[in-house]
Every structure is written in C-alpha cells, then in structure tokens.
Amino acid sequence: MFTHNLGYPRIGANRELKKACENYWAGKISEKELLDAGKRERHKNWTIQKEFGIDLIPCNDFSFYDHVQDMTFMLGVIPERFRSLKEKLSNIDIYFAMSRGYQKGNFDVTAMEMTKWFDTNYHYIVPEFVKNQEFLFQNKKVIDEFLEAKSFGIENPKPVLIGPVSYLMSGKEKEPDFNKLELIESLLPEYINILKELETHGCEYVQVDEPFLVTGFSAKISSIYNYVFREINKKVPKLKLILATYFGDLSENTELAVNLPIHALHIDLVKGVNQINEILSKIPNNLNLSLGIIDGRNIWINDLQQSLNLISKVKYKISENRILIAPSCSLLHVPYNLESEEKLPPDIKRWMAFGKQKIEELIVLKELSFENPSKKAVAKLILNEQDIISRKISEKTNNALVKKKVEGISDNDFKRKATFTERIEIQKKKLNLPLFPTTTIGSFPQTADIRKKRLDYKKGLISAIEYESFLKDETQETINWQEKAGLDVLVHGEFERNDMVEYFGEQLEGFIFTENGWVQSYGSRGVKPPVIFGDVWRKEPMTVKWSEFAQSMTSKKVKGMLTGPVTILQWSFVRNDQPRKTTAFQIALALKDEVLDLEKAGIEIIQIDEPALREGLPLKKKEWPDYLVWAVKAFRMTCSEVKNETQVHTHMCYAEFNDIIDSIIEMDADVITIETSRSQMELMEAFKKCGYPNQIGPGVYDIHSPRIPSVEEMEGLIEKAMKYIPLENLWINPDCGLKTRGWEEVKPAIENMVKAAIRLRQKVSVEI
Ligand code: GLN
Ligand code: ZN
Numbered sequence: 001m002f003t004h005n006l007g008y009p010r011i012g013a014n015r016e017l018k019k020a021c022e023n024y025w026a027g028k029i030s031e032k033e034l035l036d037a038g039k040r041e042r043h044k045n046w047t048i049q050k051e052f053g054i055d056l057i058p059c060n061d062f063s064f065y066d067h068v069q070d071m072t073f074m075l076g077v078i079p080e081r082f083r084s085l086k087e088k089l090s091n092i093d094i095y096f097a098m099s100r101g102y103q104k105g106n107f108d109v110t111a112m113e114m115t116k117w118f119d120t121n122y123h124y125i126v127p128e129f130v131k132n133q134e135f136l137f138q139n140k141k142v143i144d145e146f147l148e149a150k151s152f153g154i155e156n157p158k159p160v161l162i163g164p165v166s167y168l169m170s171g172k173e174k175e176p177d178f179n180k181l182e183l184i185e186s187l188l189p190e191y192i193n194i195l196k197e198l199e200t201h202g203c204e205y206v207q208v209d210e211p212f213l214v215t216g217f218s219a220k221i222s223s224i225y226n227y228v229f230r231e232i233n234k235k236v237p238k239l240k241l242i243l244a245t246y247f248g249d250l251s252e253n254t255e256l257a258v259n260l261p262i263h264a265l266h267i268d269l270v271k272g273v274n275q276i277n278e279i280l281s282k283i284p285n286n287l288n289l290s291l292g293i294i295d296g297r298n299i300w301i302n303d304l305q306q307s308l309n310l311i312s313k314v315k316y317k318i319s320e321n322r323i324l325i326a327p328s329c330s331l332l333h334v335p336y337n338l339e340s341e342e343k344l345p346p347d348i349k350r351w352m353a354f355g356k357q358k359i360e361e362l363i364v365l366k367e368l369s370f371e372n373p374s375k376k377a378v379a380k381l382i383l384n385e386q387d388i389i390s391r392k393i394s395e396k397t398n399n400a401l402v403k404k405k406v407e408g409i410s411d412n413d414f415k416r417k418a419t420f421t422e423r424i425e426i427q428k429k430k431l432n433l434p435l436f437p438t439t440t441i442g443s444f445p446q447t448a449d450i451r452k453k454r455l456d457y458k459k460g461l462i463s464a465i466e467y468e469s470f471l472k473d474e475t476q477e478t479i480n481w482q483e484k485a486g487l488d489v490l491v492h493g494e495f496e497r498n499d500m501v502e503y504f505g506e507q508l509e510g511f512i513f514t515e516n517g518w519v520q521s522y523g524s525r526g527v528k529p530p531v532i533f534g535d536v537w538r539k540e541p542m543t544v545k546w547s548e549f550a551q552s553m554t555s556k557k558v559k560g561m562l563t564g565p566v567t568i569l570q571w572s573f574v575r576n577d578q579p580r581k582t583t584a585f586q587i588a589l590a591l592k593d594e595v596l597d598l599e600k601a602g603i604e605i606i607q608i609d610e611p612a613l614r615e616g617l618p619l620k621k622k623e624w625p626d627y628l629v630w631a632v633k634a635f636r637m638t639c640s641e642v643k644n645e646t647q648v649h650t651h652m653c654y655a656e657f658n659d660i661i662d663s664i665i666e667m668d669a670d671v672i673t674i675e676t677s678r679s680q681m682e683l684m685e686a687f688k689k690c691g692y693p694n695q696i697g698p699g700v701y702d703i704h705s706p707r708i709p710s711v712e713e714m715e716g717l718i719e720k721a722m723k724y725i726p727l728e729n730l731w732i733n734p735d736c737g738l739k740t741r742g743w744e745e746v747k748p749a750i751e752n753m754v755k756a757a758i759r760l761r762q763k764v765s766v767e768i
Pocket of ligand 1: 738
C-alpha cells in the first residue's frame with residue numbers, strides 16, 4: 001500500500017506567500033525575492049511530507065496565484081487584451097496582470113473573470129477561449145517544479161496537473177458559435193507535450209485532476225474522456241497517470257472512469273463514501289485504486305477504525321500493492337498546522353486535524369494496516385477512538401433547547417406578511433428614494449490603521465473603550481463621506497468586523513476560532529473559517545449597536561448588515577455529525593432574532609448577504625432541489641417576521657447564478673445586489689428571461705481590481721442593464737464590499753458611480 005498526497009496548502013504556515021506577493025505588487029521586493037519566497041514555501045512543504053514518509057509527494061501544487069491560471073499560462077492561453085503587455089512586462093507580471101488587471105500609463109486592461117472552484121470557497125481564474133484558440137506549451141512551470149523537487153531530494157515527485165477535459169470545462173467561450181470542448185483537438189497535443197517532456201526528465205507518476213468526472217454529464221463528454229486518455233496512453237504509455245476525482249462520487253461515470261487506460265484512479269471516499277461497492281464491483285484487474293480517505297475539505301479528525309475497516313474491505317477485493325491511500329482532495333482547502341493553535345479549548349482541539357495532522361493520519365493508517373503494527377501506531381489508534389467518543393457524547397455537541405427549537409419550525413416560519421408587489425409600494429412611500437438609488441455593499445476599506453488597532457486591542461495594548469471610540473470615529477467619518485459623495489442608501493462600513501462570517505461566529509454560541517487557520521480564497525487572499533463544533537444560538541444582539549450608531553449620524557437611511565445563514569455555514573468548517581441543513585436552520589433562528597432587533601432599533605433597510613448560496617449547490621444536479629429548498633428556507637426564516645415597510649436586501653457575488661435564478665426569486669428579497677461587472681452584465685439576460693420581479697442592483701464596479709472605473713464606463717454598464725431590467729427596479733452599486741480596496745481607489749470610483757447615476761437620471765427624465 002502506498003501513501004500519496006494530492007496537494008499541500010501553498011500559502012505558507014504564516015501566510016508567507018501572501019506577504020511576498022503583496023510586497024511584490026507594492027514594489028517593495030524584487031522579482032527575485034518573490035521567486036525565492038515561493039521556493040522557500042515549496043521546500044518547507046516537501047520537507048514536511050518527506051519527513052512523515054509520504055510515498056508520492058506532489059509538485060506543481062504550488063502557485064503564485066491560482067493553479068488553473070498556471071495551466072492557462074503554461075498553455076499560452078493569453079487573452080488578446082494582454083498581448084501588448086508582452087514587450088513591457090516580465091512573464092510573472094503578465095501572469096499577475098491577467099489575474100488582477102493592469103492599469104498603468106497607457107494601459108488599462110481588465111482582469112480575467114474569477115469564479116468558485118466547484119463547491120469550495122476557493123476562486124480560480126476562468127480561462128478565456130476563442131473559436132480558433134491556439135495552445136502552446138510555452139511556460140515550463142511544471143517542469144521547473146518537478147526538477148526542483150528532484151534536486152531538493154524528493155525521490156519521485158508527482159506533478160499535479162489539471163486534466164485536459166476539466167481544464168476546458170472550467171473555461172468560458174469568449175466568442176459565439178463554438179463549444180469549448182471542440183478545442184480538445186488542439187489542446188491535447190500540447191498536453192501530451194507536457195507529459196512527454198516530464199517523462200524525458202525522469203518523471204514516473206503524474207496526477208491528472210479531473211474533478212468534472214463527479215458532476216454527471218452527457219454521453220458526448222464521456223466519449224471525449226475516452227478519446228483523451230486513450231490518446232495519452234498511446235503517446236506516453238509508460239507514464240503512470242493517477243486520475244484524481246474528488247468532491248463527490250463518480251456514480252454514472254464509474255464505468256467510464258474505471259475503464260480508462262490509466263495507472264490508478266483516485267476516488268473521494270469522504271464526500272462519496274457510498275461509491276466504494278460499485279467501484280469494487282467494476283474495477284478491472286490492472287487498475288490501481290487510490291482511496292481518498294482523509295477529509296481534505298474539513299478539519300475533523302479521521303475515524304481511524306472506520307478507515308481501517310474500509311481499507312480491509314478493499315484489500316479483500318484487490319491486492320495490497322494496488323492500493324494507494326490519500327486525502328480525499330488537495331489539502332489546499334484546510335489550514336496548515338493545528339500545532340500552532342494555542343487557544344483552542346483542549347477537548348475540541350482533540351477533535352480536529354489540519355493539513356500536517358492529516359498527513360500524519362495517513363501515515364498512521366498505513367502503519368496500522370501492516371500485519372503487525374507498531375505499538376506507537378496502536379497507541380494512536382486507541383487515543384483516536386477516545387477522541388471520537390468524547391466528541392459524540394460531549395454536552396458541547398448536544399444542546400437540547402436548540403434541538404427542540406429546530407424541531408418546532410413550521411411553514412409559517414418561511415413566509416413574509418405580504419407579497420413583493422404590496423410591500424414595494426409601502427416601502428417606496430416610506431423610504432422615498434430617487435430613481436436608480438445608489439448604495440454600496442457594506443464594507444469600506446479595512447486600512448492598515450484599522451487592522452493595527454484591532455490587533456492592538458486583541459493583544460490588550462489598547463482598551464475596549466479606546467478601540468470602540470476609534471471605530472466610532474471611522475464610522476462617523478465614513479457616514480459623512482458617503483453623504484458628501486451623494487450616495488442614497490448608506491452603510492456603516494463594517495469597520496468593527498474582521499470578516500463577515502467570523503464576526504458573527506464570534507458572537508454566536510457553538511463556534512470557535514483558530515488563530516492561524518487560514519485557507520486560500522483567491523490569489524493572495526485568505527480566509528480563516530470559524531469552526532462550528534456544536535449547536536448554534538444567539539446570546540445577545542450582535543450588530544444593533546453599530547447600526548443604531550451609524551443611523552443616528554445621518555438623516556439618510558443606513559442599511560443594517562448581516563451575513564446570511566447559508567453563507568455562515570458555507571464559509572465555516574461545519575460539524576460533520578449532523579445534516580448541514582440542521583446547522584443552517586439553527587443559524588437562521590439566531591439571525592432572525594437579530595433582524596427583529598434591528599427593526600426594533602429603527603433600521604428600515606436590512607441586508608442579509610448570501611454570496612455563498614450558489615457555491616453550496618451540490619455538484620450533481622439531482623441533488624440540487626433538496627439543497628435549494630432548505631437553503632432558501634433558511635434565508636426566508638431570517639426575515640419572515642419583519643414589517644412590510646422594512647426593506648430586505650440580499651447580496652450575491654462571484655458565482656454562476658444562471659443555474660439558481662428560480663431560487664433567487666424564491667428568496668423574495670426586496671432588493672438583490674449582485675456582481676456583474678466582470679462579465680459585462682451578461683447575467684442580466686438571465687434575470688430578464690425569468691422575469692425577475694423584485695429590484696436589482698447589478699454591480700458596475702469590479703472591486704477585485706485596483707482599476708478605477710470611469711463615469712462613462714459605469715454609465716455604459718447601467719445602460720446595458722436597462723435593456724433587461726425595468727428602470728424603476730434598478731439600483732446602482734459596486735460588485736461587492738470595498739474592504740479589500742484602498743480609499744484612494746474607492747473615493748474616486750464611488751464618486752464616479754454617483755455621477756453616472758445622476759447623468760442617467762437626467763437622461764431618462766429628458767427622454768420621458
Ligand atoms: N457586506 C459584505 C461586505 O461588503 C459582503 C461581502 C461579500 O459579498 N463577500 O464586505
Ligand atoms: Zn460580494
């Protein structure tokens with residue numbers, strides 16, 4: 001039996017890569033210093049895995065920004081608009097320009113689109129394909145990393161590559177009249193060139209990731225898979241391909257996958273635990289099987305005995321030397337190292353495992369499956385059994401009161417008092433907003449100053465009073481600025497919040513927080529998901545004080561600002577010992593109390609963000625309805641009891657919304673603000689088609705880019721939106737919150753946005 005790993009977290013145990021990238025972008029370090037920083041992180045990761053004794057250690061799982069973008073860059077899929085940068089910039093700068101946009105001198109190029117990687121909170125950069133797309137293996141990152149790993153002393157480095165079909169599937173057609181899958185003809189030879197070149201350098205194993213295999217698809221795609229892997233096998237027959245599938249079970253694609261001419265098939269036995277029987281019944285004699293047995297998506301310890309039972313079952317059917325064991329997917333989605341956590345409650349900490357601990361679990365499993373396992377390994381098994389039991393029976397995971405409340409939920413808990421048509425008339429009178437009301441999504445820049453004050457406060461260097469009065473000043477200043485800028489609906493700025501989920505988790509029962517449990521979200525951005533270990537309830541109001549304070553500063557309306565139940569769930573590490581739906585309902589009940597308290601405090605507009613509702617969608621279509629029904633219910637539960645005149649907003653961003661438009665309608669928020677600027681309003685067509693009845697604010701300012709959009713540009717986008725959405729239903733706002741930007745960008749951008757709204761109001765009134 002072999003152990004292998006599908007990918008190690010790459011941001012650095014202390015987010016070294018983030019710091020290096022951001023320093024490089026700020027011109028504080030040189031390109032060489034950046035490259036060296038990357039190298040240091042790769043070496044550290046290889047060292048850890050080597051010391052534990054992992055048999056096949058991955059390489060090319062590192063990336064300076066995104067591994068899909070790396071593939072795009074390696075294959076020379078450079079969108080036209082970046083070509084002119086070639087003479088001006090170094091390779092890595094073009095790569096960053098494609099990922100982040102580029103605005104300097106005469107150049108003003110928008111970034112490539114970004115979207116979520118399957119049902120994770122990792123964002124990848126979407127490849128852009130044109131009809132006659134050419135592919136050319138021009139950047140040799142994977143070769144370089146393979147050679148680097150070898151010379152570092154890794155015996156058999158296993159390069160990780162996104163598979164050709166999944167690569168095409170993850171991209172987008174930028175021209176009409178062709179299907180991206182047709183490009184396989186031109187892509188495949190270059191893909192094979194990569195494999196050949198790896199082989200020339202002595203590479204033996206390659207991990208080809210084809211997560212699309214778990215999504216369920218047409219017969220046509222099956223035949224493409226067959227074609228692709230047979231071609232590869234013909235051209236590089238000696239290379240041992242480990243085809244990695246993850247994030248679910250293969251179900252209808254099992255037959256296809258087990259019969260591909262590959263060395264080994266990796267299956268996810270955490271998300272797709274039930275597939276093992278079918279796999280074992282269909283597996284041909286010459287195929288090796290990699291068991292994805294350690295959860296690569298969550299932070300709970302492995303139930304070692306359960307895993308051993310599974311391994312024995314497989315051993316019964318296929319010989320031991322055909323079995324590999326691994327995490328279910330890349331460890332990109334879990335934090336680095338639990339050891340560095342010093343403040344977790346000791347009992348709960350014992351229930352948890354991060355990246356490094358998962359690698360250790362893998363090794364322990366291998367040792368335990370020897371005929372005569374070492375005493376040390378057996379001792380670890382016994383400890384593990386104790387931890388599993390202590391979690392099951394702990395009162396922290398069993399709160400009778402909360403459980404009873406969830407059982408008492410009925411259909412009435414999901415209904416607002418009147419229909420949207422009735423509500424909006426009442427709200428118009430009450431709120432008295434102009435045509436094309438302008439607003440922002442909630443957060444304003446989290447400046448270095450704010451972060452420092454928060455840290456000082458956390459460290460006890462400044463008092464709670466001092467911290468609070470600082471936050472009040474920031475809030476007040478921002479309210480004043482928004483008034484001056486001419487925005488119609490204001491926000492308090494979220495300065496008191498570190499993160500939109502963490503902030504709520506910190507105040508809710510059932511959550512704990514790590515000090516250093518970062519995972520990559522996109523590029524240099526990380527998130528530190530809270531851990532939901534137990535039953536969730538609200539002890540006291542969480543946001544009322546800030547909303548009330550901000551509202552008292554102005555005669556304009558200030559939006560209350562909450563994170564929705566599905567997003568809190570989605571962006572946390574959720575307990576895996578009860579259905580997600582139950583946890584979502586517990587959170588919804590807690591938020592409902594908060595909504596009603598905000599209303600009582602005189603807040604007339606309340607935004608409940610659900611940017612992650614889409615990413616919670618199961619990968620298989622047949623599982624969608626069940627999820628969507630409970631997710632929408634959870635959202636509706638938070639605001640079902642508010643008065644008709646209280647306007648409920650929601651916000652969503654960075655995902656494919658076309659698929660879930662019906663559920664967005666079902667959510668029945670009075671207003672939805674939604675990210676659209678990177679895709680140039682494409683989404684609005686879908687909203688038109690389904691006759692979206694409520695109000696919409698399509699984003700006109702791409703906040704993931706440092707570019708400042710001009711008045712004309714935003715005006716153009718709104719005019720585009722006007723083709724799809726009735727005027728009186730349109731709001732004007734950025735794509736998302738502004739916390740990641742600097743004031744020097746935000747101020748002119750928002751001022752331009754308000755100007756665009758004013759111009760349009762004038763235009764429209766002239767036309768009428
Ligand atoms: N209200 C949040 C903010 O503005 C929403 C962020 C998000 O959509 N991710 O920061
Ligand atoms: Zn957003």
